[in-house]
Amino acid sequence: MNDLRHRIHHNGGLLAAIGLFIVMFVIYVSNHPVGLTAAVATTASNKAVLLALVAMAQTLPVLTRGLDLSVGMVFILANCLASVLVVGTIGEGFLGIAIVLGAGALAGFINGAIIVWGRLQPIITTLATGAVYYGIALYVRPGPGGDVQSDIADFATGQLFGIIPTALIVLLAIVLIVWVPYRNSVLGRAAYAVGSNEQAAYMSGVPVQRAKLLAYTLAGFLAAIGGLMLTFNTYSGEASSPIAGTYTLNSIAAVVIGGTSLFGGWGSAIGSIFGAFVLRTIEDLLFVFDLDPLWQPLFQGVVLLAAVSLGALRVLRIRNRLELFA
Amino acid sequence: MSESKLPVATIPALRFAFDRSLVIAFSCIILMLLGGALYSREFLSPEYLLQQLQISAFLGIIASGAMMVILIGHIDLSIPWTVTLGAMMATAIAGWFGETGNLLAIPVGVFCGAMIGLLNGLGVAYLRLPSMIFTLGMNAVVQGLMVLHTGGFAPQDHATDAMHFLAVGRPIFGIPNALLIWVVVGALTIFLLTRTAFGRRVYAVGNREAAAYLSGVNTNAVIIWCFVLSGAAAAFAGVLLAGYSTKAYQAMGDPYLLPAIAAVVLGGTNILGGRGNYLGTIAGVILITLLQSILAVMQMPEAGRQIIYGVVILVMLLAYGRAEIDRK
Numbered sequence: 001m002n003d004l005r006h007r008i009h010h011n012g013g014l015l016a017a018i019g020l021f022i023v024m025f026v027i028y029v030s031n032h033p034v035g036l037t038a039a040v041a042t043t044a045s046n047k048a049v050l051l052a053l054v055a056m057a058q059t060l061p062v063l064t065r066g067l068d069l070s071v072g073m074v075f076i077l078a079n080c081l082a083s084v085l086v087v088g089t090i091g092e093g094f095l096g097i098a099i100v101l102g103a104g105a106l107a108g109f110i111n112g113a114i115i116v117w118g119r120l121q122p123i124i125t126t127l128a129t130g131a132v133y134y135g136i137a138l139y140v141r142p143g144p145g146g147d148v149q150s151d152i153a154d155f156a157t158g159q160l161f162g163i164i165p166t167a168l169i170v171l172l173a174i175v176l177i178v179w180v181p182y183r184n185s186v187l188g189r190a191a192y193a194v195g196s197n198e199q200a201a202y203m204s205g206v207p208v209q210r211a212k213l214l215a216y217t218l219a220g221f222l223a224a225i226g227g228l229m230l231t232f233n234t235y236s237g238e239a240s241s242p243i244a245g246t247y248t249l250n251s252i253a254a255v256v257i258g259g260t261s262l263f264g265g266w267g268s269a270i271g272s273i274f275g276a277f278v279l280r281t282i283e284d285l286l287f288v289f290d291l292d293p294l295w296q297p298l299f300q301g302v303v304l305l306a307a308v309s310l311g312a313l314r315v316l317r318i319r320n321r322l323e324l325f326a
Numbered sequence: 327m328s329e330s331k332l333p334v335a336t337i338p339a340l341r342f343a344f345d346r347s348l349v350i351a352f353s354c355i356i357l358m359l360l361g362g363a364l365y366s367r368e369f370l371s372p373e374y375l376l377q378q379l380q381i382s383a384f385l386g387i388i389a390s391g392a393m394m395v396i397l398i399g400h401i402d403l404s405i406p407w408t409v410t411l412g413a414m415m416a417t418a419i420a421g422w423f424g425e426t427g428n429l430l431a432i433p434v435g436v437f438c439g440a441m442i443g444l445l446n447g448l449g450v451a452y453l454r455l456p457s458m459i460f461t462l463g464m465n466a467v468v469q470g471l472m473v474l475h476t477g478g479f480a481p482q483d484h485a486t487d488a489m490h491f492l493a494v495g496r497p498i499f500g501i502p503n504a505l506l507i508w509v510v511v512g513a514l515t516i517f518l519l520t521r522t523a524f525g526r527r528v529y530a531v532g533n534r535e536a537a538a539y540l541s542g543v544n545t546n547a548v549i550i551w552c553f554v555l556s557g558a559a560a561a562f563a564g565v566l567l568a569g570y571s572t573k574a575y576q577a578m579g580d581p582y583l584l585p586a587i588a589a590v591v592l593g594g595t596n597i598l599g600g601r602g603n604y605l606g607t608i609a610g611v612i613l614i615t616l617l618q619s620i621l622a623v624m625q626m627p628e629a630g631r632q633i634i635y636g637v638v639i640l641v642m643l644l645a646y647g648r649a650e651i652d653r654k
Contacts, residue, residue, distance in 0.1 A: 128639045135632030294477040298470025305463035312453035325536040
């Protein structure tokens, strides 16, 4: 009994995000003119999975008490690379996918290397590397366009057995292949330790540097998977800095809604996935309820601000005023 | 580390003499000018230099505000749309109220920016949210407001004569007005930071907020004021930019976020707060403007510009912006 209570308490943020998502999704489906068909579910999940992947990517640096402001740019870079490389036969397509994912991981590794060995602040580092990655994306694709291997794209954005959206299966596979082993590995646990208290972690012999390097590298890798999925959805690449900015901002909001502490050491990528689903469903709700498009950016901005303001609840728990300044 | 143990009073003199980042930044400026001169004689002409200083003035004003926030250990990511907000509100007021509107345009634009700064400050000081997250959210809200404002009310978007005059006029010895305004803003900032109790409090909060609080400083007030100054500076730059390009338009502030922060940090201000002086920021602003100008003159495509730009910032930061190894 105590164990269960402990687990519920420990995953409160995650459970709240799941509950919020279910409530909103039910409202969305019951007001949708068509209702829940396989097509509606596929469209919804194709869009949601993009943000979910970028949000997962953002979670890893945040857990180490960092931040990656370049996730959106890596996402766009992968999109542009994929629109050039993932073409031709299916075999060539898979080779292209491997290169794109490798490039994403490399971008993340560079972030991590500068932060760990260069000892620069994560915000300013990723702001600057973000400009570089955006430049490369522009170089690869100066104007919108390109193509993608259509068999792979159709498969990745279609339905499995005619009912389950493949994008959700891809997301589940990534959770099982990447997140779960990472969470249970030495370096994964080290990331949590670093986020809680870096000095204590260092004194306890935790591999602080390797934990941070891996967190940023995996972040680049996951963002690149997101970029690939975007290419499969749009069949083209576009180096758009507004899209990159939006995804970066929304990824942070999704991380917060999913119950991950921005002060590091607490939370999970699963929570961020549901945080991303919540944000996407809000957008869909605006569509279903026919909100004036002029009001939509403001509404989304207010929702984002309100979402990140949830973090302020922490202030209520603080007993000693001096802890505020930590 | 030894530097921070010195008595407070001796630090300014020492910093002016030995500040490595300042020396590096100013040498880079001279190197770039000389390198540019090899490419074309024009780079050393007074006309070119004055024009560069005029363009840097906009960035300089934004960076003055950004520096106040960085000095207290926070960051203001709402700069892009605060710049746009300042420009749009100023032109809209001029359109709505005719003659009085023309008079009110500039103060109202700056006031709106200050209000955004006030909200940022309240969120960071009282809700204790990380500033980069809260201001990023605020940026999205202001963007939403401006989309609604321009789409719903179709306000006037061209700048008033006064705004145009302030941004491009050159009545005194051919010195651009924008540059003179930056000189005034800069002088005020230096005065505020080095000659007032508020300036001391800013550095104190940036170094260790808990210690400042225990010493009786109203740290929340300091935080709020710094954000208000940042918002007002960004909006004022927006007003001038609208005058410079004769109109206010969507996303006009977007190209100024990274340069403003980079200018402050390249100038040797510690991104974690508590250390830095305004001379460095001036050097950083001129450096960034020159870099942009040289890349433009060399007809570098946008892609190459972004890459070089990011790399230069990283390399310069790696040269002197590194944190001390902190293993206690």
